[in-house]
Amino acid sequence: MSTTREIEALANQEYKWGFVTPVAEDSVPAGLNEDVIALISAKKQEPEFMLEWRLKAYRQWLKMTEPTWANVHYPPIDYQAIVYYSAPKTQKDGPQSLDELDPELIRTYEKLGIPLREQELLAGVAVDAVFDSVSVATTFKEKLAEMGIIFCSFSEAVREHSELVKKYLGSVVPSSDNFFAALNAAVFSDGSFCYVPKGVRCPMELSTYFRINAKDTGQFERTLIIADEGAYASYLEGCTAPIRDTNQLHAAVVELVAHDNATIKYATVQNWYPGDKEGRGGIYNFVTKRGKCLGVNSKISWTQVETGSAITWKYPGCLLVGDNSVGEFYSVALTNNYQQADTGTKMIHIGKNTKSTIISKGISAGHGQNTYRGMVKIQKSAEGARNYSQCDSLLIGDKCGAHTFPYLEVKNAGAQVEHEASTSKIGEDQIFYCRQRGMSTEDAVSMIVNGFCKQVFRKLPMEFAVEAQKLLGVSLEGSVG
Amino acid sequence: MLEITNLHAKVEDNEILRGIDLKVNAGEVHAIMGPNGSGKSTLAGVLAGRPIYEVTAGGVTYDGKDLLGLSPEDRAREGLFLAFQYPVEIPGVSNMYFLRSALNTGRRHRGLDELDAMDFLRMVRGKMKLLGMDESLMNRSVNEGFSGGEKKRNEIFQMAVLEPRLAILDETDSGLDIDALKVVAEGVNALRAPQRAIIVVTHYQRLINYIVPDFVHVLYNGRIVKSGDRQLALELEQKGYGWLGIPNGTLSPAAVAGAESVLAR
Numbered sequence: 001m002s003t004t005r006e007i008e009a010l011a012n013q014e015y016k017w018g019f020v021t022p023v024a025e026d027s028v029p030a031g032l033n034e035d036v037i038a039l040i041s042a043k044k045q046e047p048e049f050m051l052e053w054r055l056k057a058y059r060q061w062l063k064m065t066e067p068t069w070a071n072v073h074y075p076p077i078d079y080q081a082i083v084y085y086s087a088p089k090t091q092k093d094g095p096q097s098l099d100e101l102d103p104e105l106i107r108t109y110e111k112l113g114i115p116l117r118e119q120e121l122l123a124g125v126a127v128d129a130v131f132d133s134v135s136v137a138t139t140f141k142e143k144l145a146e147m148g149i150i151f152c153s154f155s156e157a158v159r160e161h162s163e164l165v166k167k168y169l170g171s172v173v174p175s176s177d178n179f180f181a182a183l184n185a186a187v188f189s190d191g192s193f194c195y196v197p198k199g200v201r202c203p204m205e206l207s208t209y210f211r212i213n214a215k216d217t218g219q220f221e222r223t224l225i226i227a228d229e230g231a232y233a234s235y236l237e238g239c240t241a242p243i244r245d246t247n248q249l250h251a252a253v254v255e256l257v258a259h260d261n262a263t264i265k266y267a268t269v270q271n272w273y274p275g276d277k278e279g280r281g282g283i284y285n286f287v288t289k290r291g292k293c294l295g296v297n298s299k300i301s302w303t304q305v306e307t308g309s310a311i312t313w314k315y316p317g318c319l320l321v322g323d324n325s326v327g328e329f330y331s332v333a334l335t336n337n338y339q340q341a342d343t344g345t346k347m348i349h350i351g352k353n354t355k356s357t358i359i360s361k362g363i364s365a366g367h368g369q370n371t372y373r374g375m376v377k378i379q380k381s382a383e384g385a386r387n388y389s390q391c392d393s394l395l396i397g398d399k400c401g402a403h404t405f406p407y408l409e410v411k412n413a414g415a416q417v418e419h420e421a422s423t424s425k426i427g428e429d430q431i432f433y434c435r436q437r438g439m440s441t442e443d444a445v446s447m448i449v450n451g452f453c454k455q456v457f458r459k460l461p462m463e464f465a466v467e468a469q470k471l472l473g474v475s476l477e478g479s480v481g
Numbered sequence: 482m483l484e485i486t487n488l489h490a491k492v493e494d495n496e497i498l499r500g501i502d503l504k505v506n507a508g509e510v511h512a513i514m515g516p517n518g519s520g521k522s523t524l525a526g527v528l529a530g531r532p533i534y535e536v537t538a539g540g541v542t543y544d545g546k547d548l549l550g551l552s553p554e555d556r557a558r559e560g561l562f563l564a565f566q567y568p569v570e571i572p573g574v575s576n577m578y579f580l581r582s583a584l585n586t587g588r589r590h591r592g593l594d595e596l597d598a599m600d601f602l603r604m605v606r607g608k609m610k611l612l613g614m615d616e617s618l619m620n621r622s623v624n625e626g627f628s629g630g631e632k633k634r635n636e637i638f639q640m641a642v643l644e645p646r647l648a649i650l651d652e653t654d655s656g657l658d659i660d661a662l663k664v665v666a667e668g669v670n671a672l673r674a675p676q677r678a679i680i681v682v683t684h685y686q687r688l689i690n691y692i693v694p695d696f697v698h699v700l701y702n703g704r705i706v707k708s709g710d711r712q713l714a715l716e717l718e719q720k721g722y723g724w725l726g727i728p729n730g731t732l733s734p735a736a737v738a739g740a741e742s743v744l745a746r
């Protein structure tokens with residue numbers, strides 16, 4: 001068939017974000033032990049309690065084993081071969097303004113499509129850019145500070161707002177939560193911190209752009225967002241990584257805390273390097289993200305678009321503690337070539353009349369394997385709890401796979417739980433219909449897939465939704481045959 | 482404009498078209514009739530470039546160029562339009578967005594500026610009215626949950642917006658109620674022009690009353706067995722296909738029409 005050949009030609013498209021920035025790096029030697037952890041802590045001029053916390057996590061981690069229950073397969077990771085800290089060198093101790101940044105760095109951001117200066121002026125987005133392990137630029141900080149909003153790198157928060165960090169760090173994802181979370185707690189190097197005080201509605205989308213640059217560097221960021229009573233925050237996270245033929249580990253932790261009547265929206269567009277067509281290279285993305293709806297009427301909403309990484313292991317969840325609190329999870333996960341994704345959510349209903357919604361859209365193409373794994377747990381205390389889950393899978397071609405594992409644990413008889421699932425294939429007739437109207441196969445597939453993901457995309461802020469649609473198109477190139 | 486010579490095509494090892502010869506000039510309207518399974522949709526699909534069909538012999542030229550060498554999308558961009566017998570549903574993609582994308586690929590191909598959502602709406606309003614396309618249908622997903630008649634109407638609406646040079650309508654009339662049939666026929670007639678050609682595939686005399694063809698062809702067993710003017714359609718209506726030596730047991734057009742209208746409900 002002519003389509004097959006055309007499509008194979010399309011398959012040779014390259015990862016567009018795969019450039020390496022030649023900057024001088026300041027790294028510690030590969031490997032992990034208490035000295036390395038002490039060194040990281042010292043380099044970051046952390047207070048004593050942080051070092052203690054890290055070492056405690058490290059000692060727990062030593063006793064833990066890597067989880068094997070996920071439907072992903074990869075050769076063993078050598079944790080002693082990883083470099084746990086890498087920062088771009090600067091003349092002084094840290095950049096005080098954008099002008100001090102290495103011009104190479106700025107160029108990297110421009111290639112990524114986030115010219116900081118312009119964003120500062122035009123987009124109304126406060127960008128906290130994480131380049132490898134150190135947060136190099138924080139914009140809009142002053143404007144936010146006037147409203148009492150703290151938005152800074154995690155390192156700065158540890159130094160300047162240590163009371164808040166002490167109070168909330170590990171309160172949602174304890175350092176012993178799981179193998180990767182413990183590793184992160186021991187060695188995390190930077191990330192973002194945000195605190196929105198009582199009654200304040202953060203007037204702009206907060207955004208972090210993560211990028212793994214240095215060779216063989218594991219990136220271990222940690223993000224903590226707190227919305228105090230009646231506060232509102234919306235956070236956008238985007239990720240890319242350069243092409244490497246080895247695999248890189250990425251084990252991040254994100255913790256969200258929403259107090260009474262507070263709302264946090266957290267959106268991710270993850271485009272880490274997925275590996276090549278044969279499955280060589282690519283990021284191993286083992287991430288723990290969790291939000292705690294601590295207060296009454298609080299709400300946490302996760303939206304994720306996962307198109308990158310060789311392996312994705314990620315279950316952003318919500319602990320619905322406060323009465324009437326709401327948890328949401330909207331997800332698009334795409335696996336092409338040899339990518340593997342095992343992703344989903346955990347909704348734990350504890351408070352009365354808590355409500356959760358799960359919409360998951362999995363797309364598998366090439367030899368991709370896509371697993372939805374979700375848990376809905378309704379505790380005895382969760383009178384009047386409600387959950388609605390919908391998991392749809394779309395297959396492109398016949399060498400890929402889609403799997404769905406919904407776990408349900410209901411301890412309150414009055415709870416209402418609803419689950420719907422579907423699996424479909426992109427039809428030859430759908431593609432032909434689009435082509436007959438003048439669209440290329442590539443545009444047709446991308447349009448059909450975007451239609452499939454619509455419920456999730458409409459949850460993203462406008463510019464991000466456009467970005468996500470383009471990304472899906474690029475990630476799918478060459479997937480039909 | 483279109484010249485089909487000794488066209489043979491197969492699908493999954495079954496030879497369906499067994500030597501079709503047909504010439505269509507600009508400005509003409511041709512009707513193709515014939516019993517169920519005779520190969521009408523196959524011919525339409527081959528002309529549009531549907532990948533499941535394989536051409537085994539013969540050729541087709543379009544404006545003197547080799548049509549079969551073009552990809553389906555290039556044929557569309559060159560002005561060939563197929564109104565599908567069974568229009569396809571695309572969940573989550575709005576009808577409006579779909580049609581605008583289609584129009585813009587054609588415009589890009591012709592070196593014209595793309596239309597944004599506002600310009601597009603301004604441009605299509607009149608045509609929506611002509612074809613009785615409700616605004617709500619425009620905002621729904623492409624053909625999803627549309628009634629049979631709404632799907633057919635949508636095909637003709639797309640045709641009216643894309644303004645093709647060669648339109649092939651595959652049983653666009655089946656499943657339409659009397660009023661809708663008139664509306665659709667008006668839409669087609671509005672497109673009749675000296676530089677355009679239209680091929681209508683139909684089982685019904687009543688469509689031919691509204692869209693008066695210059696030529697009528699009977700397709701049977703993968704070949705055109707009889708050609709004539711509109712009188713031929715009238716004769717078929719009265720005498721059935723047996724009159725042409727097509728064996729008994731093949732459904733007459735009237736019977737087919739009856740069955741179609743039952744099925745379309």
Ligand SMILES: Nc1ncnc2c1ncn2[C@@H]1O[C@H](COP(=O)(O)OP(=O)(O)OP(=O)(O)O)[C@@H](O)[C@H]1O
Pocket residue numbers: 492493495497515516517518519520521522523524533566
């Ligand atoms: N994918 C396929 N595999 C095998 N046979 C097929 C396939 N598609 C079509 N055919 C056969 O080809 C023949 C012609 O089909 P076609 O759809 O062209 O008929 P038609 O003239 O349009 O009929 P109708 O009036 O019912 O629409 C039929 O016998 C049909 O069963």
Ligand SMILES: [Mg+2]
Pocket residue numbers: 521522523566651652
């Ligand atoms: Mg047919």
